[in-house]
Amino acid sequence: PRPHHHHLIVPFQRMLSHKSARIVRHLMTARRRRPPSTPHIQRNDPSLLLLLPGLSSSPSSAIYRAQQRHFAIPGGDLSPRYPSPDEYDEYDDDLWDEEGNEIPRSARTSNDDGDDDDTPRQKELSPLEKKRLAIREELDNRKGRLFTDPLMVLDIDEVMSNGGMVYDDLPDWDESVVSGLAKDLVVVYEGGVPTLGEMSGLALPLPFASHPAYDAKGYVKFFRRREYERVKKDVRGLCEPVITKVMDMEGAEERQEGIDLLYETVEEEMFAREGVRLGDKAKFGMMVERAIQEVLTEVNKQSQREYEIEEEEERKKAAAEPDSGSVDDSVDDSTKQTSEANKNSPARNNTPLPTDKSTIPEPTLAERDQTASPIFMDVFKTSETDPKGEDCYPISGPARGIPEEWELAAHKTTKRIMLRRCIRDVATQLLQNSAVRQFYLDGPKGVGKSSALNALVSMARHSGYVVLFFPDGDVMTQRGYYVEPSPTQEGVFDLPAMAQTLNEQLMVVHGDQLRHLTVETVDLEEVYTPKQLKAVVASLQKEGEEEKGDSDATSTIPLMHVLQKGMEEPILATGAYRTAIKSLTSDPTLRFLMVVDELNTYYDGGQYYHEKYDFHVQKTIPPKLISLFDPFLNHSKYNNITLITAPTHSRSISPKGTSQLSNEMKNDNNVSIINVPRYSDVEARAMIAHYECTGIGRLRFDRGDVLGDDQELEYIKMVSGRLGSVFLRECIF
Secondary structure (H helix, E strand, C coil), X not given: CCCCCXXXXXHHHHXXXXXXXXXXXXXXXXXXXXXXXXXXXXXCCHHHHHHCCCCCCCHHXXXXXXXXXXXXXXXXXXXXXXXXXXHHHHHXXXXXXXXXXXXXXXXXXXXXXXXXXXXXXXXXXXXXXXXXXXXXXXXXXCCCCCCCCCCCCCCHHHHHHHCCCCHHHCCCCCHHHCCHXXXXXXXXXXXXXXXXXXXXXXXXXXXXCCCCCCCHHHHXXXXXXXXXXXXXXXXXXXXXXXXXXXXXXXXXXXXXXXXHHHHHHHHHHHHHHHCCCCCCCCCHHHHHHHHHHHHHHHHHHHHHXXXXXXXXXXXXXXXXXXXCCCHHHHCCHHHHHHHHHHHCCHHHHHXXXXXXXXXXXXXXXXXXXXXXXXXXXXXXXXXXXXXXXXXXXXXXXXXXXXXXXXXXXXXXXXXXXXXXXXXXXXXXXXXXXXXXXXXXXXXXXXXXXXXXXXXXXXXXXXXXXXXXXXXXXXXXXXXXXXXXXXXXXXXXXXXXXXXXXXXXXXXXXXHHHHCCCEEEXXXXXXXXXXHHHHHHHHHHHHCCCCCCCCCCCCCEEEHHHHXXXXXXXXXXXXXXXXXXXXXXXXXXXXXXXXXXXXXXXXXXXXXXXXXXXCCCCCCCCCHHHEHHHHHHHCHHHCCCCEEEEECCCCCCCCXXXXXHHHHHHHHCCCEEEEECCCCCHHHHHHHHXXXXXXXXXXXXXXXXXXXXXXXXXXXXXXXXXXXXXXXXXXXXX
């Protein structure tokens, strides 16, 4: 056999230039291509091995060292000389194609040493080499990505310059490039943003399993439910042929025996199928019996619907035909027999029928959840038709993930947020008027807590709630511009600049709802100094809204006027904010809601200093002593207020403090813990379709390739951990 040294060069390819690698490959395979006058290069020649570690990236140095070791240079003349690149290219054609790529071994051609015949022949491969080639071809044909695949982020400017393109040559995105599969998977709520009542009745897909570190009971419950659904599916497959035979029986006793036999045979078959895994467990028999009962109930409901549909068709047929005889003559005999058979069906005899046959029972919300698809709400559509515009539908999030998604999208006339079961749970409990006064949304970093809060704020405002939203705890606790002691409360401090923004939020978004509220002048004396109160009353008198301007008079002032002055003048901002909170919490006709994102930042100490608190200005002012944060940090002393809060894991907050806050919330009976889960399989697929429909990242011109590739979908879910923020990032690059 011919000596083959090609494998020796593989570890040194990265040290060589393209031309040097070709020269060395030529030298190492010189025996099978040499002219008859050229001496052999021995297979175990140590000089050949010595050549490899000392090679330089320059072709000239490689040729020089080859000449020093007296290697034969093909071409006839054995004297030392510098060969031209064409001479090497002449003998290198069977190793490289025209584009510079290496030709696979199985496709190379070679000639015999002493034979003048130049007819190429295929090289015979050993069984081991054939097996290696088969494995390599299989790996090359696989779809998706591997862990060893390099992450290549191409610079668009570099790609365009290499291709001679300009930005005008890039194709424009429009909805015509979106695949039909993506359009079918994305369902947008027809009204834009649903109300809380509409949200509580929406059928949404089942969530993903809770992480055992956050919700161990929910984690176990999820897998038990999934195990039961799998058992029920197998039970349904075993029951269907038996039920068909039982329904064809005539006697009641015979049908009852068939039902009893159904229970026995299905249970025995399921025990035999599961074996040690589930069949030996004590509760498995009860699980199978429950599944059989549910299957029979479903069959009963289906037969009931068919019976009622047939009766309705008979009534329509009788009403359409002229009176040519009795009603019995107008009904076909076969229809009567079918109706009688449906009446005597074993499933119906086993389960009581509804008393009112004119109404078909609707499936419950839990039943509709089993086959539900994800639904998106569109903030853009509602903000375009709402007079308040986008001010009613805010944007928050520490990493600004929501606006980032909307800014990166090529579709500029939509702003969608996916509706999830955790949002529906909060909406349902809010409408039940329970004793719960605070909702705490918990979950890992980037799972979508801020998105859920934004959706709840939009729905609550759309439902008539007065909502005061604190979107960014990091800004509130560190960037309040300046802090000053409260003139009316000892040991309390104010943030006038932040109070101005909150007053503006109430005026712009809820001005129509607060226009009828008034404030007694006596109540204003608790939040304003005499000088400040005189300025408020004087401004009201100047505007002509009230003639009496005596600050001692027990007159009333519109709340909107107080908020207006608090929005314009920083010195009056904190007093206006406290007045609005007192008015909203004391009026039973208003439904007041405070939504606080990044709640754990308010328990981390803050970054405000003042000599009135610490003379040496070394200790920070606790957030509980700041009047702006008092309504939700000390909410027990306020009435008619409900809180919806969520922590953040994206800020430099102590994990110990966040964990302690979560434990306090779990031990409080007045707090409802809502877990925000990771994306389920259905939700992840819908998000991929949503990114394609809105033209985000590499899915902008994807045309359904990712949606149609199950391995690529699994790869994205794996590397993102099914977390919303990471999921978006993986779809961009």
